[in-house]
Amino acid sequence: MSTARHTKPPRVGDAPIFRRLLIAIVLILVVLVVVAPLAVIGVQAVSKGIGYFARTIAQPDTRHAILLTVATALIAVPINIAFGVAAAWAITKYDFRGRRLLLIVIEIPFSISPIVAGVCYLFVYGLQGLFGEMLQSADIKILFALPGIVLASMFVTAPFVARELIPLMQAQGRDLEEAATSLGASGWRTFFSVTLPNIKWALLYGVVLCNSRVMGEFGAVSVVSGNIRGQTNTLPLHIELLYHDYNAVGAFAAASILALLAVVTLIAKVALERRGAGRVSRPSLAAPQPALEKIP
């Protein structure tokens, strides 16, 4: 390193002090903000021993909360993938009236507090709400049940997949799809063999974000689920409940499970990327798009 410093002319921001300071700041922040709290969860969760931890997890209410959270993700995430891909496709590949408006509408959940979303659903599907009586007479339960939780989660995470895909698909333009169609490919064929392979990494990232948010959603779900222990409590709600019960270790144990689910998601993402990276097609995708040759 010292030899490199002598042979290379100093670049902007390359002074050793500056570099070390920058790295130190980042490391300290990461430790304080991310690593330490996560470590505390892990340590606290097992502070009364593994046995106690296992018993806490095995408690029916906690188990139910875990299952409910996973079920919600399994329903909401695929629907949002389909929605996100369809929306991104529509916005980037077609010209139609209201395109810009649709773009803004998709982003609304980003800017609205989830609790507002929850309250909105109360107004629409609640007993005194828009469809309340209709739903009750048809004996369909949306609020304080799984459908409500899924709907609220979907509202909050609606932009995640679309927002990842739109800039990429905009940059890619329509040429590839037009080429595929001109070669005789059907719409589905074009999507699956041309569009999808070129957006899969952005899609994967969107799915991971969407999934993490669905599993961790608190505000909107807490309004529409009614917080019924063992029935409509998702993991985040359950953690809060345990915490208010002065069951700190239980809360930490449940929290560690939620964190674990997130880690599993991340591992799945990395594993998929690894598998992709092993394939020959990866370099061409990772390589910068060939710039236009100079026009003399």
Place this chain on the structure above:
Amino acid sequence: MKIRLDNIVKTFETFRAVRDVSLEIGSGELVALLGPSGSGKTTILRMVAGLEFPDSGDIFFGDENATEIPVRHRGVGFVFQHYALFPHMTVGENIAFGMKVSKTRRSPTDIAARVADLLRLVQLDGLRDRFPGQISGGQRQRVALARALAVDPKVLLLDEPFGALDANVRRDLRRWLRQIHAELGITTLFVTHDQEEALDLADRVVILDKGRIVQQGTSEEVCRQPENAFVMNFLGDTNRLSAVVKDERAEVLDAVYAAPGLPDGPADLMFRPADVAWSEQGPGLAANVVRVIDRPDSRRVLAVTANGQNIEFDASPEFPAAVGSRGFLEIRRPRLFSTTA
């Protein structure tokens, strides 16, 4: 396959891209659509392909009205300006794509054999397993052509095929495309804004301006008999001097040129820089040399006439370059275009 366009009109929002264009392309012909940007040439090409649909008018492929046939079933090979190769597929997979999605089933060995044939045709044997990101621009262009040819198109359409390549590669590819066309005899329509490319490559050049055809003909016809000032200007460097026509005679300063058939009134006298002879003693237009630019095979002289109009002309490398020297310009092949509306 013969192509006929009948009174094609296309408007985008408020922009009238194509205004009443009729055109016939003979079977096996190689035709260039030439025009500046915004002249509607790419829009016409995309309508022939079925990637856009005209607001009115019809497109015939042979005797069949193809206007409403979508691109998927139209049987055209389209080569995109930026190639539009599928980046996640190898060169071989790109070329095979059209055969794989086609309704006529082909066995993998047939497809592989055809891919090999096409690679040989475009002189890219050995690049089958590369990805588009790993080959040069000129090679990509050839892969795009092979991919378009793989589906046995009735018509080959190329959008600015060489626009993104550097000059040398462009010249080579042009000759090569001409050769492939001669070999396959497939009706070919290509779009370009480069006059040299159009003149070099096409059997017939169709010149467009503001969504209309302004002239069409062989390279020789459009070069020697430009029908209006736009064509004259667009095909190459042009000098323009204001003239006044009276009784079929055009006066420019103290020189007079025959102007058969031109109405009385203001006109433009136009000529190429190469069509000028310089002499120290008349006859001709008096002018002063202001600047000399050296080129590999000639000198480009910039001169100003007595009434301040600029003229550029080409002289031999031996031309004595004396800025400020005075002489006379004799114009060969002058062309006169009336500017009375």
